[in-house]
């Protein structure tokens with residue numbers, strides 16, 4: 001059914017259609033509306049049977065989900081940013097144990113300095129955690145990916161993060177086509193665990209493993225992610241057949257035919273990027289877009305194939321590997337055929353919610369097309385402010401806290417959410 | 419042949435679960451059908467109080483619920499010595515996730531059972547470090563929500579699995595690897611530490627108890643009672659650790675009993691905020707009797723300077739005795 005609905009609400013209603021049996025909630029912006037809405041559906045009886053647990057921390061949220069999943073229940077939670085980091089030990093544990101938990105990550109920056117706005121630092125910090133990570137471009141896709149996520153997670157016994165941009169998607173009211181319960185039930189079979197704590201057939205889960213088998217256990221985790229590379233497109237195809245629209249998959253090409261320059265990105269920024277690409281195409285530039293839906297597993301082959309004719313590429317990255325540069329671009333570089341000598345740029349953009357405008361993107365893409373782009377570029381970096389602070393630090397030992405100094409220097413502008 | 423009455427409490431306590439007692443008075447361990455939840459083959463040290471306590475507690479829980487039980491375990495000695503890959507000593511469905519999340523894992527297990535309409539009961543267990551320190555947030559959360567979990571803490575008063583470091587359950591003056599017997603105030607600091615059984619009581623949960631491996635009957639009875647209730651329940655068991663405490667393997671029970679008889683470890687039960695029962699002691703024993711056999715307190719007996727510290731420990735014991743009204747000349751212990 002088509003609804004004009006907030007992204008968070010659409011996700012919550014879709015999650016409810018997936019019939020989770022245990023949902024754990026701990027609030028953090030911009031995830032709050034999701035868990036609030038699921039809570040409402042449980043409290044009203046619309047989602048039953050389901051235990052909704054107000055836990056005392058994100059660490060507990062993931063731990064409760066682990067316990068529930070190990071007892072054979074379909075488990076769901078949602079978080080963002082500091083919350084994701086607070087649960088990290090349990091995140092690795094969930095994947096290590098092979099428990100198919102589904103979690104929404106309402107992507108948000110990581111402090112310090114504390115910042116509630118969107119970027120991808122949170123999810124990307126967990127790229128090696130063993131979770132499958134899918135990034136939604138729109139609210140429709142965010143909703144749809146949850147249905148696919150439960151199916152994928154349970155088929156492979158791996159946990160799945162569905163990442164959606166905080167505020168930009170979670171708080172946006174858009175038209176979303178929500179499926180019916182019958183449709184979801186037909187698509188998503190009952191959860192049949194591979195391992196379950198059952199007194200009739202007792203097993204030990206989480207035993208100590210030494211060097212004699214640890215590598216093999218880890219290899220199997222990697223192997224199952226490789227299986228996911230095949231399963232994700234299959235599930236997306238089945239989804240299209242069942243629901244009548246495209247959602248998910250590994251990568252999403254846009255105007256890529258004959259493109260000599262390729263822009264890669266994750267999440268909602270793809271919308272803005274496509275608008276810019278349309279304009280550039282109209283101006284005759286051979287440029288296209290490759291959206292990455294599945295960040296883990298990383299679809300190296302699909303990316304290599306899609307970019308075989310590209311000469312130059314740029315990843316618009318909403319995260320920064322401090323001391324290194326790009327996060328996604330490092331993986332992209334690994335995926336490409338070295339014989340082709342394709343020139344790449346990591347463009348760090350949108351950190352802490354900074355708006356990524358069409359104008360800025362256009363300027364960036366122009367430099368990529370004409371070959372003048374640096375390998376590492378910070379989109380819209382305010383250089384004078386940076387220089388000013390560097391000078392302060394050079395001349396004063398007790399120069400004070402950097403973030404506060406920058407804000408002072410910016411003055412009234414700082415109060416504006418740009 | 420004439421009838422010779424058997425004196426069961428030759429050890430002065432109810433330690434023995436004797437098969438000669440009437441059936442309903444026998445211990446769970448004396449029952450041929452006991453669960454053997456923690457079976458032989460584990461790697462605990464000789465005389466490990468934790469292994470002993472866990473075996474009695476889990477078997478009692480198993481009997482109380484007809485075997486329909488699952489367990490979550492925190493990281494620590496109990497977890498490590500019971501599951502050396504690829505073997506396990508657990509005969510029950512058992513999960514280990516992390517050091518600090520056993521209470522939350524158990525919450526998840528209980529929630530799943532409820533959602534699935536199953537009657538399966540849930541226990542969680544951990545050492546003092548896993549319980550009173552790193553898992554304390556999760557424990558308090560589980561208590562506060564009154565989740566249907568019995569949590570059992572096996573308190574050996576330090577982080578044993580990592581080599582005997584101080585926890586918030588380590589007693590003052592005790593030597594650990596991080597509170598060495600050096601300097602002007604050797605051993606652990608006075609005036610620190612947490613009394614988690616009392617904190618548990620303050621959560622107004624239905625059942626809180628302390629116990630020791632010196633009185634395994636009492637431990638079994640408390641676990642059995644706890645399993646007759648629903649909601650969050652907490653049992654804190656003192657389990658001497660020969661390795662960490664520097665005691666003889668064969669003295670585990672004796673040391674635990676001395677902890678009780680000196681008043682240093684009050685054994686009580688209660689619920690909904692109140693203490694309702696106390697294990698009385700016939701006569702107070704001086705704390706030296708408890709401290710002396712333990713190498714972790716050896717520095718107190720090296721020279722005369724230890725006397726003042728021993729007096730401070732005696733004051734703690736005396737305070738417990740007064741607070742819980744521990745002395746009763748008619749008591750069995």
Ligand SMILES: Cc1ncc(C[n+]2csc(CCOP(=O)(O)OP(=O)(O)O)c2C)c(N)n1
Nearest residue numbers: 494495517545546547548576577578579580
């Ligand atoms: C997050 C984390 N920090 C530290 C450790 C290391 N560690 C494992 S077991 C343990 C000690 C356990 O002490 P306790 O809970 O008292 O149990 P015991 O071994 O004494 O029975 C420690 C510190 C860990 N596994 N995880």
Ligand code: SF4
Nearest residue numbers: 462463466495659661
């Ligand atoms: S170190 Fe202590 S607690 Fe650990 S197994 Fe040995 S005796 Fe038991």
Ligand SMILES: [Mg+2]
Nearest residue numbers: 545546576578
């Ligand atoms: Mg300990």
